[in-house]
Amino acid sequence: MALMQSKSKILIAGGGIAGLATALTLHRLGLKSITVLEQANSLRLTGACLTIWDNGWRALDAMGVGDTLRREHTQLQRIDTLSTTSGLTKCIDLQHHEMRLVQRKKLLVALAQALPSNTIRFGLKISAIHQRQDRSSIVTLEDGTQISPKVIIGCDGVNSTVAKWLGFGPPNLAGRSVFQGLGNFPQGHHFQPKTLEIWGNGITAAFGPCNETDVFWYLSRKSLSSDAEISYNSTILQEKARHLAEDLGNKEMVEVIKRSTPNSLSLTSMKYRYLWPFIAGKAQKGNVTVVGDAMHPMTPELGQGGALALEDSVTLGKCLAEVDLEKPAEIEAALKKYVEHRKGRAFEIGVQSSVSGILQSGSWWLPKLIRDKVVFNRLSPKMLHHTGYDCGPLQILS
Numbered sequence: 001m002a003l004m005q006s007k008s009k010i011l012i013a014g015g016g017i018a019g020l021a022t023a024l025t026l027h028r029l030g031l032k033s034i035t036v037l038e039q040a041n042s043l044r045l046t047g048a049c050l051t052i053w054d055n056g057w058r059a060l061d062a063m064g065v066g067d068t069l070r071r072e073h074t075q076l077q078r079i080d081t082l083s084t085t086s087g088l089t090k091c092i093d094l095q096h097h098e099m100r101l102v103q104r105k106k107l108l109v110a111l112a113q114a115l116p117s118n119t120i121r122f123g124l125k126i127s128a129i130h131q132r133q134d135r136s137s138i139v140t141l142e143d144g145t146q147i148s149p150k151v152i153i154g155c156d157g158v159n160s161t162v163a164k165w166l167g168f169g170p171p172n173l174a175g176r177s178v179f180q181g182l183g184n185f186p187q188g189h190h191f192q193p194k195t196l197e198i199w200g201n202g203i204t205a206a207f208g209p210c211n212e213t214d215v216f217w218y219l220s221r222k223s224l225s226s227d228a229e230i231s232y233n234s235t236i237l238q239e240k241a242r243h244l245a246e247d248l249g250n251k252e253m254v255e256v257i258k259r260s261t262p263n264s265l266s267l268t269s270m271k272y273r274y275l276w277p278f279i280a281g282k283a284q285k286g287n288v289t290v291v292g293d294a295m296h297p298m299t300p301e302l303g304q305g306g307a308l309a310l311e312d313s314v315t316l317g318k319c320l321a322e323v324d325l326e327k328p329a330e331i332e333a334a335l336k337k338y339v340e341h342r343k344g345r346a347f348e349i350g351v352q353s354s355v356s357g358i359l360q361s362g363s364w365w366l367p368k369l370i371r372d373k374v375v376f377n378r379l380s381p382k383m384l385h386h387t388g389y390d391c392g393p394l395q396i397l398s
């Protein structure tokens with residue numbers, strides 16, 4: 001096997017949200033020779049939307065792409081929630097918040113376009129990492145090529161090879177799966193700038209506009225053994241989701257689902273792994289660390305997984321920009337500092353997301369009772385305090 005003496009000082013595994021955001025942050029901070037290795041042959045532009053809240057926008061602004069994405073996505077004014085089991089409704093006013101449903105492909109394209117050309121190398125999969133006696137690490141690609149950069153950042157998602165090498169176990173299955181899609185209204189839709197969340201009996205659903213022509217929707221329910229089989233068939237996904245929306249009795253949602261574009265449709269099994277304080281230290285070893293889902297996969301009920309990846313990127317960038325990349329001890333200290341900054345937040349949001357999921361889905365009598373008798377009455381903007389997090393701006397070198 002040839003050891004390729006890569007010119008890249010910083011190697012990022014994975015070109016999803018975390019990988020591109022980390023590369024862009026480092027680039028804006030003036031760091032040179034950054035390479036993103038993505039296993040797919042192009043940006044993965046399938047999928048629907050991410051809810052991005054205030055904390056995510058602050059990170060996107062730090063990266064310089066916030067306004068581009070604002071222009072393409074409607075700011076939402078309210079969240080209406082309806083419990084079909086109790087018949088109760090509640091409205092949360094978002095006047096003090098910035099919340100938009102951001103199309104995943106537009107987010108990836110905005111991040112990728114802001115990077116110098118040739119930063120992302122497609123069709124290259126990391127298959128292993130080895131640590132040498134001097135604590136530097138070698139990355140092996142699937143084709144046998146070996147690379148020895150100064151820093152290795154695993155942004156390779158929920159089933160991360162890098163996280164596994166660092167000693168993390170596989171993510172846990174939450175037992176629920178989410179259908180998602182994007183309804184397209186080429187002549188414009190009539191929906192107000194708000195989301196409607198529906199809490200049913202074992203089913204949670206929501207929909208709301210991303211922009212003037214596209215409306216995002218999702219439906220979550222208990223996972224079924226047939227899910228893996230149907231998840232590649234957009235016609236079946238659409239039909240199953242439509243039936244669930246019909247069961248919830250919402251005709252507008254049924255219409256949005258009918259108008260879904262095939263490549264926006266997905267069915268995903270929810271996975272999580274809590275970054276317990278006593279295992280968080282695993283997120284760094286020598287010159288290797290992880291960002292985004294590779295570090296803290298979480299269920300999507302708080303709509304924060306992607307935003308946390310953006311916050312991670314900004315924090316990691318700031319830690320690395322302070323040190324001399326020719327000095328391994330300084331790199332190691334910077335990565336330790338990054339993990340120390342992020343571990344509490346990732347743990348807290350991961351646990352909150354799971355609890356929210358159990359309560360919202362209302363599939364057992366006790367969570368359903370708590371949901372309809374306690375949580376519903378307390379729904380208020382105060383529950384959004386976690387969106388107040390500010391990862392801070394970047395000191396851009398002129």
Ligand SMILES: Cc1cc2nc3c(=O)[nH]c(=O)nc-3n(C[C@H](O)[C@H](O)[C@H](O)COP(=O)(O)OP(=O)(O)OC[C@H]3O[C@@H](n4cnc5c(N)ncnc54)[C@H](O)[C@@H]3O)c2cc1C
Nearest residue numbers: 014016017018039051126156157292293300303305306307
């Ligand atoms: C149903 C659902 C709804 C969600 N809703 C929201 C929401 O509303 N708001 C929000 O903020 N977040 C949300 N999230 C979470 C968000 O999607 C993730 O947190 C985010 O995509 C994580 O980005 P990532 O870059 O860490 O991982 P990914 O997006 O999974 O990217 C990982 C990349 O690494 C590549 N890769 C993997 N292995 C290798 C390898 N060995 N070598 C090279 N490349 C590799 C993959 O091809 C991929 O491109 C949701 C998640 C789900 C499942």
